[in-house]
Amino acid sequence: MGVIVLQLFAVPEGKSGPQVIDILTKRVTSLGGVLSGSFMVDCETYTSVASLGATRSVHLLHNSETPASVFALLEAASGNKTVALVADNLFDLLMLKLSNFYQAKKQTKIESRGPRFEAGDFLVKLGSVTMGPAFKGILVEVGKRKENAYPTA
Template identity: 60%
Template sequence: MGVAVLQSYPVPSDKTGQQVIETLTRRIMNLGASPAGQFVVDCEVYNSLPHLGQNKNLYILHNSEYPATVFSVIESQNKTVSITTDSLFDLLMLKLSTGNQYYSKKIKIESKGPRFEIKDFLVKLGSVTIGGTVKGILVEVDYLPGIIPGTCWGLLAEFMQGFLGSCVSVVPPAYIKSKATEAFSPVDTVQQYLEQFNLARKNTR
């Protein structure tokens, strides 16, 4: 899967999210990229019910790159626990959703859009929506031969700056920096999406 980096991209006040996606599509195609279908990453947010005492959030995430996998994150008092399961977990949550004594479903967030392949890179241009309303643009760039983020950040940054411009910093994002010497995994991609989804939620309050 390589090393994946998420980058938010600003939406100008005189443009729609779809217009920004179209602009970025032209840019990446001009670099020689080939269309490679569509992708979606979604997140269902559950809040713990008051009788549990401590406020806990349960996040259920799906990534179309891993259709048989369900990623779950439990968040409580600034601590998180990540769990990776198969799709049977969705059936369990579906059964629990009726009369659930622990969590209530609050919101669904997703990022979806076109995928592109260009040499050693995979690029995904995602419109982030909450309740069907576009809240921003997320660009995922995967450097497929990479394993350790610290060894390929410079190449990733240079590539992203080539079509995203100055919004890409030469300094790696905090999450990538924290994983600089560790082998990258699909959970790391999902964690980045969760961070960005939570930022989108905060900006809508």
């Protein structure tokens, strides 16, 4: 696992989200970045039903870079701890089976999607963050690309 920096990028006054993504895309390509596809990360929140006592949340995250996995953040009973979980994509079906205990929050699915670039040893992702139809901001992710474990001669 490499080092990754995730930064919220402020949208300047008078500019829209797509305009800023376009400006950042031009900057990355001028620095030698090569478009290598697109990405999408989403998060859906489930809350426990009132009959279970204290309300707890489960946040499910999906990442197009790891399509066979689901990441979850579960609030522990004490409320001051969070448990991280990685499961296969059947975990989504399990959450449907647990609908008597956990309900999906309405209109809270948030996602970040956009282009990804390779620039030298780095991977750069420019994401437009939306909640439903509403634009919420821009995320810039920069990470060190994984190197091959077996060098080629």
